[in-house]
Amino acid sequence: MDDKSFAYRAKKASGIAMMLAFLAFAVLPILWVLILSLRPATALFEPIWESPTNLTFDNFRGIADSGFPRALLNSFLTAGIATILSMIVGVPAAFALAKSRLRGKFVASWVLLLLRMAPPVGFVIPLFLIYINAGLIDTYPGLIMAYMTLTLPLVVWSMWTTFAQIPNELIESALMDGASLAKALVLVVIPAARPGVVAAAILGFLIAWNDFFFALIITRGSTVTAPVSIMNFISSDSVDWGSIAVAAICVTLPIIPVMVIANRYIVQSLSGAVKG
Amino acid sequence: MKLTRRGTLSGMAATAAVLAAPMRVRAATGEINVMLFAQPYTQGLRNIAADFEKETGIRANVDVVGQDVFESRINLTFTGGTGEVDVVHVPAIQAQKWREASWIRPVDDYLDALTSRSDLLKGPMDSYLVAGQQWGVPFAAGVGMMAYRKDLLDRVGSGAPDTWADMLAVAKQIHSDDVAAVALRAAPGQGFNMFIFPMFMRAYGGKFFADYVGGDLTPAVNSPENLEALKIYIDLLNNYGPQGVGTFNFPEITASMQNGQVAMTIEGSGVVSLIIDPATSKYADQMGIAVPPGGPAGRSPAIAVHGMGIPASSRNPDGAARFISWATSTETVRKIALNEPFIDFVNGSLARDKDLVTKYGNIQPDLLNVRVAALEQTIGHYRPLLPNWDEIGAAIGENVNGALNGLYSPEDALEAAQDEMEMLASF
Known part of the structure; x- marks a missing residue:
């Protein structure tokens, strides 16, 4: 029973892991675009974790x-x-x-x-x-x-x-x-x-x-x-x-x-x- | 609400009237259609196009689009002979091809009436002089300039390198895992790596043809001089460039310079002005600028001239000529240079204009002077002004890129380029 339960849990976990991987594959580009849209020109290609508060709505204002x-x-x-x-x-x-x-x-x-x-x-x-x-x-x-x-x-x-x-x-x-x-x-x-x-x-x-x-x-x-x-x-x-x-x-x-x-x-x- | 037949018909008529509005505008008289691709000058021109209407009573519909969009649309317009465009953006490099295809008309008859004829620099003007006729009027000349991190070069006791060999020596000293020493355009294309590579070629005495100026167009790209130039270009980028530099083009170079990932580059003056601008660059205060390096045969900064011409199918060439005269007048260009980040003007007197000197001096004190110094060392046929240069430039560019990315040896790449040039010349 335990073995079966373990196998079941392992299968479920791998299913969830695969789903998360697919989700990341689908969502990360969108997230990236969202971050780009909020970054000033001087920080466009800087990793977000290096300056997480360096955000602006200037790009939105420019588009408007x-x-x-x-x-x-x-x-x-x-x-x-x-x-x-x-x-x-x-x-x-x-x-x-x-x-x-x-x-x-x-x-x-x-x-x-x-x-x-x-x-x-x-x-x-x-x-x-x-x-x-x-x-x-x-x-x-x-x-x-x-x-x-x-x-x-x-x-x-x-x-x-x-x-x-x-x-x-x-x-x-x-x-x-x-x-x-x-x-x-x-x-x-x-x-x-x-x-x-x-x-x-x-x-x-x-x-x-x-x-x-x-x-x-x-x-x-x-x-x-x-x-x-x-x-x-x-x-x-x-x-x-x-x-x-x-x-x-x-x-x-x-x-x-x-x-x-x-x-x-x-x-x-x-x-x-x-x-x- | 009950729908009646009359109400429905009225609604449809009103909708049709609204939808057809743009068509009515086009049908009005006293109009010209202007098609340009996006650059600081053209965007600035669109923003003040109403001034032209105020002065002349002619309405100018200025359409500024991305370069790819422009090329698709203009090819259809030209091949269809539609007459829908009266003023067209003419990169000097395309003027010969468009002239030979009878897509544009000469503008000689309108030159005397140009508002600022005497103020337009001779070199850029002559870029449109083909077979004794003028095929366009320039509004911008982007010129090759060097941008470099002063702090990093200072650390090894170097100023801006004077030659490509000096640049290689400096690159060896400053290259690190954090900051690559140099990035240059490497993506294949006559406007991409072939904007940069001829600077190396000419510095080492290389050329495209046996005697372009004298009219001998025998391909000569596989010369020992060009081989030496290609080897140093490859050495610089492959050993001291950032990861992935083999496909770099101006957007990647701009971004990596602005973010401090690269220490030196040679780019068009428009791109350099973005690299050193505090509004767009994190390392603006550390940036120095200089004319591009040279070599044993001297220095030949890249140049890209842009201008306006009149399509052969234009229905209003006189109106088009008036627009070009207004758009290239010193007063109009000055206004644009003040409103936009535009330093590539070809109106000589503007380099001494107090307001412009102040504006661009605030970004970088030497900006206008270095640009003029580089411009003075350019040659009009930096890239040969031939109708089939698109194909020739693309063929050489592909082989140069192939050598850079290790697909072939430099020798084989130039031999292949030579063969393709000979084949293209036979058509």
């Missing part, structure tokens, strides 16, 4: 006075609107693809998948030239449309599989009760597929929020987003590590509460919460 808050707002605005528009267009599209007997669904699924697989760098030059001629460079609509090339296929693809799990009987009973197809979608199907809807929206938002490439090409001074704006702290003479650390925190922080709230839905969605 720079163009970065505007870039952060641009990121919120463009990623948010692109996600909302993708949901408005993509959810009904996915519903139609999942539940109707359309011809060419197989082709549609492949087209969507190809859109997801195509690397943006492959079509950036034609996109850029079209945008220049259409006057869409450095505009919010231009950036939102570009983001929708990323978010819309994701929404349609993920919602398609979610809706496919909804039993047809549920929709038929709503229709028999006199609901239109649109009403059945909004009042019956979407609530039943809520975890999938939330997960698609969150993942769409994160893809747009983290985008660097489109923003690099399409934005200029007015609509520049946070990920590109961080690069502006690197000049040919210096790297403003303190500001970069603060900016990294600003880009990461808003995502954390969203992920905590949405975590349950994402897990449910991935494990197939909608049962027949």
Whole structure:
């Protein structure tokens, strides 16, 4: 019994040790960035234990006075609107693809998948030239449309599989009760597929929020987003590590509460919460 | 709240109006778009761009971005011939390539109208003189300078080393586990280790081509002089440099000098000004500055000239020329040098400006004088002004870095660089 107990405790201890190691691996870089953000320029690379009280909010003040808050707002605005528009267009599209007997669904699924697989760098030059001629460079609509090339296929693809799990009987009973197809979608199907809807929206938002490439090409001074704006702290003479650390925190922080709230839905969605 | 069709449409129209606002601004007349990459001067210029509008009535949208962002955007703008940029940042090292690709236009017609034409130093101006035409107007010249810990060198009875051999001798005496003797740019790249290594080459009489000035562009990088230079560069860094110096670039050097982990470096004047600034450096009061060391063939401090040009596709070249004239005027540059940590100006009279002398004298009494002394010893073609220098510089830089990191012997590295130069020259 003692041996078994010892083996059990040893196993548990090694499990905890492994977890702590993984935790340290995940958390230490974040902690490091946090410390960097609070250190004055003269102590940026000094070990924290050598001068633990040498902290300042100057980097935060510097960021507040720079163009970065505007870039952060641009990121919120463009990623948010692109996600909302993708949901408005993509959810009904996915519903139609999942539940109707359309011809060419197989082709549609492949087209969507190809859109997801195509690397943006492959079509950036034609996109850029079209945008220049259409006057869409450095505009919010231009950036939102570009983001929708990323978010819309994701929404349609993920919602398609979610809706496919909804039993047809549920929709038929709503229709028999006199609901239109649109009403059945909004009042019956979407609530039943809520975890999938939330997960698609969150993942769409994160893809747009983290985008660097489109923003690099399409934005200029007015609509520049946070990920590109961080690069502006690197000049040919210096790297403003303190500001970069603060900016990294600003880009990461808003995502954390969203992920905590949405975590349950994402897990449910991935494990197939909608049962027949 | 009940949604009505009219309310929904009004809301959508209002949202569209807000979202399209930047587009309307761009569509307005009397505007120019300026694209620059981040440096103290360009950031200062953006901060006072409203002054230009007040003076001329032309609105200047000054976009200052990181260098990597700049390069991606400007390559697309140029290759697409979009006309969206009217004034562009032109590093002198790129001027030939951009000229040959017809991406920029000559500015000769606008030179007489430059507000401070006579005050701009001849050397930096000539960096943009190609085939008898001027392709840009300089605003900054970063020059190689030495920063060193006076306290550590004093301890061994040495001042700033005069030659690379002296530097090696001092390094042997001051190197310790706590403080490495020397750090230099080692990361491969025409703007990285190839900003530094030509200072060694030229000090030992080495060169890139048989006779660059005379027009003989036969590669000559595998010469005994260059080999001697490479050996001392490797000796300094591998034996007296900090751990990991084989990949060091200017950010690592700045940080290690500011934190007292390294005793000597040679860097661009912009970086040196950060290393000796009490606001950013823990050891500022111990720092001395000097012109970079030389060798048997003399001294050739590194130089990097930056300026502004007009893209060939600009839709408003006259407005662009007025902006360049304003931006390089002594009055504007003086204002920027007072507002920002900017010592790399190319307006000659500013080195004697009382307010600037006071400002930078407070950081380091000799700062402006040493910079001028170094600038006077530079040569315009420190890095050859060739359209394909990017590729050539990168090839040599890779091999120099390979030798430093022990991948090949110095002899093999230079032979490989020579072969690659010959191959590139054949295109």
